[in-house]
Amino acid sequence: SHPAMFVASTKTLTFTVHDGQNVSNEVEVTINFLPVNDRPIVQFREDGDPDVFAPEANRTFRVPYIEEGSSVQLLPDTTTFADVDSSNASSAQLVVKGLKNGAAEELMFNDTLASLLGITVNLSRNDTHIIVTFLGKAPFTDYLHLSFTIDYINRQVVEPLEGIRL
Numbered sequence: 127s128h129p130a131m132f133v134a135s136t137k138t139l140t141f142t143v144h145d146g147q148n149v150s151n152e153v154e155v156t157i158n159f160l161p162v163n164d165r166p167i168v169q170f171r172e173d174g175d176p177d178v179f180a181p182e183a184n185r186t187f188r189v190p191y192i193e194e195g196s197s198v199q200l201l202p203d204t205t206t207f208a209d210v211d212s213s214n215a216s217s218a219q220l221v222v223k224g225l226k227n228g229a230a231e232e233l234m235f236n237d238t239l240a241s242l243l244g245i246t247v248n249l250s251r252n253d254t255h256i257i258v259t260f261l262g263k264a265p266f267t268d269y270l271h272l273s274f275t276i277d278y279i280n281r282q283v284v285e286p287l288e289g290i291r292l
Contacts, residue, residue, distance in 0.1 A: 135159045166209035166266070189278065197234060197277035205273065207266040215269045218260040220276065225254050230282040233258060236275035243268040 137157045143150040191198050200222070207215070225231045233249060233256050240247045245262040258276065260269060 134161050161211070164210050166207060166215065169206045169208070191278060191280065193280075197279035199274065200233065200276040200278050201273050203274065205270065207270050207273075209266065213265055214263055215266050216261075216263045218269055218273075220258040220273070222256045222258075222278070223254065225251075225256065227280055227282040228253055231256070231278070231280050234277045234279065235272065239275055240272055243272060245269065245272055247272070 139155045141153045189198055189200060235247055243264055245260050245264050245268065248259045250257045
């Protein structure tokens with residue numbers, strides 16, 4: 127078992143050796159435990175159960191989108207962001223891959239909320255990817271709330287091409 131947050135510490139051990147007749151001099155060894163910066167994690171909770179996470183190997187999820195429908199929320203409400211080293215994030219990136227209808231496929235977000243939270247959101251794209259980059263030091267909860275405002279829409283007038291976008 128290990129603590130949720132590792133704290134730097136020093137431990138000192140002393141050693142002596144005994145051969146049955148004589149005892150050696152005492153030797154002291156000092157061990158300095160230094161923390162490392164662990165990477166943050168993104169998890170998708172299964173069925174909203176706070177104690178059941180999707181398997182580690184399952185790092186993708188599917189969002190159903192109905193042709194000619196309204197926009198859909200990109201991240202499920204069961205998503206969590208966490209970091210054992212800090213309660214703040216300084217940046218995040220979300221990439222939607224596999225676009226099949228070019229500029230007709232869009233991501234939208236609440237820019238008013240982003241401004242209020244002090245997080246800058248940049249959208250960039252090419253023919254097959256949309257990249258959303260968040261910048262600005264803010265609590266993970268703020269990043270999460272802003273992430274929940276990201277919606278996907280396909281404005282293709284003619285029947286959009288089917289397929290999975292990752």
